Each structure stands twice: as structure tokens, then as C-alpha cells.
Amino acid sequence: MIRRIPQARDRGIPDATVARLPLYLRALNGMAERGTATVSSEDLALAAGVNSAKLRKDLSHLGSYGTRGVGYDVQYLIYQISRELGLTQDWAVAIVGVGNLGRALANYGGFASRGFRIAGLLDADPHVVGDRIAGLVVEHTDELESVIRKRGVSIVVIATPATAAQQVCDRVIAAGVTSILNFAPVVLAVPDGVDVRKVDLSIELQILAFHEQRKANGGPIMAEEWPDGVVM
Amino acid sequence: MIRRIPQARDRGIPDATVARLPLYLRALNGMAERGTATVSSEDLALAAGVNSAKLRKDLSHLGSYGTRGVGYDVQYLIYQISRELGLTQDWAVAIVGVGNLGRALANYGGFASRGFRIAGLLDADPHVVGDRIAGLVVEHTDELESVIRKRGVSIVVIATPATAAQQVCDRVIAAGVTSILNFAPVVLAVPDGVDVRKVDLSIELQILAFHEQRKANGGPIMAEEWPDGVVM
DNA sequence: TTGTGTGAACAACTTCACAGCT
DNA sequence: AGCTGTGAAGTTGTTCACACAA
Numbered sequence: 001m002i003r004r005i006p007q008a009r010d011r012g013i014p015d016a017t018v019a020r021l022p023l024y025l026r027a028l029n030g031m032a033e034r035g036t037a038t039v040s041s042e043d044l045a046l047a048a049g050v051n052s053a054k055l056r057k058d059l060s061h062l063g064s065y066g067t068r069g070v071g072y073d074v075q076y077l078i079y080q081i082s083r084e085l086g087l088t089q090d091w092a093v094a095i096v097g098v099g100n101l102g103r104a105l106a107n108y109g110g111f112a113s114r115g116f117r118i119a120g121l122l123d124a125d126p127h128v129v130g131d132r133i134a135g136l137v138v139e140h141t142d143e144l145e146s147v148i149r150k151r152g153v154s155i156v157v158i159a160t161p162a163t164a165a166q167q168v169c170d171r172v173i174a175a176g177v178t179s180i181l182n183f184a185p186v187v188l189a190v191p192d193g194v195d196v197r198k199v200d201l202s203i204e205l206q207i208l209a210f211h212e213q214r215k216a217n218g219g220p221i222m223a224e225e226w227p228d229g230v231v232m
Numbered sequence: 233m234i235r236r237i238p239q240a241r242d243r244g245i246p247d248a249t250v251a252r253l254p255l256y257l258r259a260l261n262g263m264a265e266r267g268t269a270t271v272s273s274e275d276l277a278l279a280a281g282v283n284s285a286k287l288r289k290d291l292s293h294l295g296s297y298g299t300r301g302v303g304y305d306v307q308y309l310i311y312q313i314s315r316e317l318g319l320t321q322d323w324a325v326a327i328v329g330v331g332n333l334g335r336a337l338a339n340y341g342g343f344a345s346r347g348f349r350i351a352g353l354l355d356a357d358p359h360v361v362g363d364r365i366a367g368l369v370v371e372h373t374d375e376l377e378s379v380i381r382k383r384g385v386s387i388v389v390i391a392t393p394a395t396a397a398q399q400v401c402d403r404v405i406a407a408g409v410t411s412i413l414n415f416a417p418v419v420l421a422v423p424d425g426v427d428v429r430k431v432d433l434s435i436e437l438q439i440l441a442f443h444e445q446r447k448a449n450g451g452p453i454m455a456e457e458w459p460d461g462v463v464m
Numbered sequence: 465t466t467g468t469g470t471g472a473a474c475a476a477c478t479t480c481a482c483a484g485c486t
Numbered sequence: 487a488g489c490t491g492t493g494a495a496g497t498t499g500t501t502c503a504c505a506c507a508a
Contacts, residue, residue, distance in 0.1 A: 022435040023435070085442045086444065087441060103332045104335075105433060110433075116434075155437065195444070197439060199436060208387055209317055209347070210316070211427045
């Protein structure tokens, strides 16, 4: 029996806001390091690359943590955002696929710092298994399920070739994982309740190419773009 | 004097649509390889992981390229999307920063295939300069401006440490580049007219952590989440 | 009959502008 | 006097549902 609070406030934070909280957090951490105690929405927005109205609206979804006429207390806001994002606990992450990308991720510093601990590096290639990377020994993907269960892995990063990604995905989901970060250039099929986030170099480049092409044309429309003759 | 067509159709394609076109393109290429000649919006949407209404609306922004009662011609649609995205020409890309991530990007296959040609690999570390990676010799970042100009680079990928990113960014913009793909965990300051796309592992993990935390709570709200005592 | 293309309804997100707290 | 927090307005994106072409 699941407890439910009927008249509960709609504490659902908009996705767009959640996606920006890490940005604010990073900017705030920089300020904290420099010893700033208090910051206005204007200044924080500038540092995070958004406008101040948006920032205030975003923060208002978390609660009323600012002081009118003054601004936000940097340390306190760091704490509140961290808590909201779930960074006050730490998360065991496994990286599957230890090619160049997997290595880059394993060695990425900002990783361990923010509540994410690499609890496993796995690869299917026997030549890679046994290598020591970022203080961990690479294990064989045969161990995937056991690594996930024994070390309480709740987030899996897929950095395998495209061909292996869906299979890895299926296995980690079967092992109970519901949060996946996918670097392989495929659309993963997952059941409801599983979150997949995707990072795709090729897509980003194509989006840039689209805009670059527009600029090159010297304006949004060129008459020549749609010659009547070209139809099927 | 810039020619403008006053009564021009509003051919501005929504950003959300542009961001999905590469997905459709990838799905279509897969179908083309398997010899599929024609596809319905339903099937293509399934392969791309969106719903069919959205797909039809997206494609309708490009033109009327389907056949009612039949579907879309795979080859023709590949051509039209490619053209819209600007993939029928090829783009010279330079990668700055040749650590693990830079190497991963350089070796990434789907790169060269889709109109993107790596025209330069640059790094500030003399130990790396001279290395041969993916058929290219790594050059020193001193050569950045000359590489961009001589090889017609129009897209720069920044894969440097965070501390170097803004400086590299400023230099490539001064050299005329207006499209940047940034992997460094910083918000780049750029003038109007410059497009920056950002790929940030740490942000993606934090977003996953947020949702993972929600799931763990067994529901959207827990009364205990907001004890009255905890204020500043 | 089938499946596209699209107006219209809906939902999410952003920006404005100002009341109200400090 | 200054800056947050937020209704209201505006914008963008999504989904529905069906007319219409093949």
C-alpha cells in the first residue's frame, strides 16, 4: 500500500528548470570559491548564461530562498539546489565500454566531486579487461549484473559501440537500473519508468551545420532555394 | 545592400524540429541500408522514438514530401532532410584539445560519413603535438588561426580543460568561426551571431540523479521532505 | 481505404511588469 | 531604494482529430 497525500502541493519542478539547476549550481560553486557571500538574480543569471526573470522563476519552484532587496545567500542556495537534485547523497555509477570515450569519462574530474562515484568500469574486450584506469580495474561485461547488484549501481553510462548498446541497455534494466546515460548513436528502447538521457556528437554537429548554413545564405530565405522544377 | 523578399513564406523551422531531424535521418539511413523503399509516419516515428503526429508535423515544415495513403519515399526524404540540415555540402571541423575525449571524437566513425571532415587536431601540450591520430598529425594551438583560415574550418569542437575553453573560444571567434561545440564544463561567453552547443556529462548525470531520487521516494511528494524546522 | 498534412485545442515554457517584502 | 517572487501575457511546442489526396 502506497501512501499518497491527496491535497499535496504540486511540487513537480518543470523539466526545463531541472535542466538548468546544474548550471546555477556550477556558477554558485565558482562564487563560493571566490568568497562571494550573496548574489543577486541579475549576477547569477549572467554567470549561468540565462536571463534574470527565468532564473528567479526557476528558483521560485524550489521555494522562497532569496531575500528581497538583497539577493540569495550563496552557500544556502548551493545546499538547497544540491538537495533538490539529489546530490547530498552519492550515486554509484558504472561505465560500460572503455574505449577512448569511456576513458575520458572515467578520468573526468568533476565526476567524483559532485556525488557521483565510479563503481565499475566494464568492457567486452579481453585485451582491455584488467587495465587500471582512474584507479579502477576494468572488469568483463559478463560481470555486469553482479557489479550492479553488489555495488548498488543506480546509474549506468553506456559508452559502447552502437551495435552493443541496446543489449547492454536491456541487461542493466533487467538488473534493476532505471537511469541510463547513453553515448551510443542509437535510440534505445526502454520500458516506462526508465530514464534515458542521450549525448550524441553527430546530432549536435548536424544542428550546428543547419544554423551555419542559414548564416552563409545571408538571410533566412533565398529565392533560389525552391526552384519549381525539383519535385520528386 | 541585402536582398529581402517581403512577402516571403515563414520558412523558419522550429528549433525543436531541427533538433529531431538528425534522428529521423539516422532512422531513414538504417532503413535505406535494409532496402526499405517506403515508410509510414507511424513506422518512422517508432524507429526514431517519437510519436507519429509529431513526426508528420516536423516533416510538414520542410515541405510536402509524403504521399497520402502510402507514406514517404525513404531515399527522397533522406535527400530532403540532408539538404535542409546542410549535409549535402561538407564541413571542415577542427578539434581543439586532444586528451581522451578529443581522441574519442577524432576516432568517432559517424563523423566523416555525414559531411563532417576533421580538418585539424590541435593541442597546447608539446608532448601530444606531432602524434598521429585518425590519420592526422596533431598541431600546436599556436597554429589555431592559421589552420582555421587555410583549411576553411567553420565548426570548432572545444575538448580542452575548462580553464582553457574561453580563451580558445575567443580566438576561434576572432578568426571568424561562428559555430562551436563545447565539451568543457563552462558557460562560454560569445557575441551575438555565434552558435554554441554544449555537451556536459556532469549536467546530464545531475538530471538523472534528480529523477532517480524522485523514484526512490515512492511518489512525487513525501511529507518529510519539508520539515518546518529547516530554514536557513 | 489508407495515411498524410494541418487547423485548432492544449500544454509547456518564457518574458513582462509590478506588488510587496526587507 | 532595491530586488525577489509571481500573476498575467506572450511564445513555442505538442497532441488531437479529421479533411482530403492517392
